[in-house]
Amino acid sequence: MVLILWTFVIFSFLGWVGNVIRNLAVYKRFKNNGFLTSPFFPMYGLTAVICRVVLTPLTNYPWLLLAASIALTTAVIVLSGFLFEKILGFKVWDYSQSKLSIGSYISLPYALLAGIFGFGFIKVFMPVSDALVMLIPTTVSYIILFALLAIILLDYIFSVITVIRLKRRIKYLSNIEELLGDDADEEKIKLIGENCNRLFTENILRRRLANAFPDLKTSVYLGMISDKVGEVKDKNMTEYTAVFENKEERPFAFGLCFTKLFYLFVIGSLFGTILETLWAFMIDGNFQVRVGLVYGPFIPVYGGGACFLTVVLYKLYKLNDTLIFVISAVVGASFEYFCSWFQETVFGTVSWDYSDTPLNFNGRTNLMYALIWGFLGLVWVRFVYPWMARLIEKIPKRAGGVMTAVLIIFMVFNAFMSCAAVYRWQDRAEHPKTDNAFIQYIDYHFDDEKMEFLFPNMKAPEKD
Structure with a gap:
């Protein structure tokens, strides 16, 4: 059980590191676009745990392991994306612009890539992480592990509360705008706009979430990616x-x-x-x-x-x-x-x-x-x-x-x-x-x- 919890923590952190490196390569600056403020991507850790439990018996059958890894990681990503959308009210990730998308939650190329990573996790990364964890004294291991789990849990709770309250405030302002009708003067409309914009900047959690998930404010980012890919394809x-x-x-x-x-x-x-x-x-x-x-x-x-x-x-x-x-x-x-x-x-x-x-x-x-x-x-x-x-x-x-x-x-x-x-x-x-x-x-x-x-x-x- 301890190794499973460590798998969750380690690969949540490694997922965050990988995302930061990708952002440094793409945006040339540090950017944390994870749901949490702390340096963890629980989605990666959860996927690693599921892969560990389900795929470990297939270690000696590499081709079957790879096929099962592709199917399992795809199912986890699609289900997680669906649940996030239902709970939070917006897509944490969106592949609807891809013609090979699977329910807009993943595309076929990314499904294959996720499966390959799952395969590498079972064959290479999991044995290495387990060996490193076993080097930590038992008492110290328990203290560090549960401290990190507590940080992740509290961060998750605060992030969910922030998003829920933010959505309520946005809905409240939208209702006021509808009640004003066509007879509202410019000052009142301008005031509502300022209040709406202030929602995304009035505290550090909201600013970070707004920057991490542009869908809270706009879908322009995805449109830019789609247009860029279209330009490359047209040029080709x-x-x-x-x-x-x-x-x-x-x-x-x-x-x-x-x-x-x-x-x-x-x-x-x-x-x-x-x-x-x-x-x-x-x-x-x-x-x-x-x-x-x-x-x-x-x-x-x-x-x-x-x-x-x-x-x-x-x-x-x-x-x-x-x-x-x-x-x-x-x-x-x-x-x-x-x-x-x-x-x-x-x-x-x-x-x-x-x-x-x-x-x-x-x-x-x-x-x-x-x-x-x-x-x-x-x-x-x-x-x-x-x-x-x-x-x-x-x-x-x-x-x-x-x-x-x-x-x-x-x-x-x-x-x-x-x-x-x-x-x-x-x-x-x-x-x-x-x-x-x-x-x-x-x-x-x-x-x-x-x-x-x-x-x-x-x-x-x-x-x-």
Whole structure:
């Protein structure tokens, strides 16, 4: 029970710290937009406690843990948002501007992000926080814990009372304004306006709540965010519609051409290695190299996925976000399925197997990854591809031509050597000796130990 209470306190505080850091990055100044005056976000602490109680039994089943974490955190956030709105009379957070919103209390991207944080909490943060709490002497632990809980409780009570009284005063002034009717003179109307504005500034609690939750006064803030996102999306759409009548004026790799797709392949392959390395650290708790080629940090399935999504979705940018999400989910899952089948058919190996996960398709992909592909495809079409395309087009034409030729030669050679190394890795057990100079070179530079380090998840498929 003590560990559960400490989980609530610790992660309420960490939630507040994370929010302050975000505000420093966005507004360039300190801003506490939590419901409490003290440095705690009880919403985060409560979510952490619920995750601890419900998800801990799933620790040894990472894929099921992630899926359950997404569902659980989404349910907690939606229910909390609904209750806050009913009790306080305004939305503490509002995602109604997002086309992928869930009841205006959360959007699909944030639901996925919250699920990933819940997964990381169970696998990484909870064991660390428990170990630190156990270092505190028992008596001292009880004193500090209950003192902090008392502060949070009193702060919550005062904040709720402040909001309730503030709403009553606003309602009272509104009723007076209605009773005055159309015959009220300007002085009386001005006096009412001054009294209303004074409600938000006459004490420190009201000022802080008014600054933390603009919906108490206005919804302009959300409108500004929506307009800004709309501006970015409109600007990005020009990348799909740009036209140059004079060919000499066209930038390097203009339009959807082979050169641009090749660079997307290289960048996507590099990004895939970073993503897989971080993912391995979250699941296994240790650093593990995950690559798809023997030279360099590249995983071609990600690069191929980036190119495939671009080719399929390039002409669909005019569709709404929901349709792009659905199409991306189907296309991405199909591509992942094909890559798994191709690797097993051609090379006789598999690098991923989801047979033990719910709603999987022959172990080659599953519904969870389809949803992730949908989210990635939407973000790719709306934001990433236009930005990346502009970046590629800034490369000088002459230097770009030389660099492209060098990279193509390197990637082709890299793919050839990778295929040869994998083939020899499988064949080495039956034919350890060879007179072929090239095979000897492979055996020397890519022995079993090196291959197991580069491809820790590659194995022969299980036979039925």
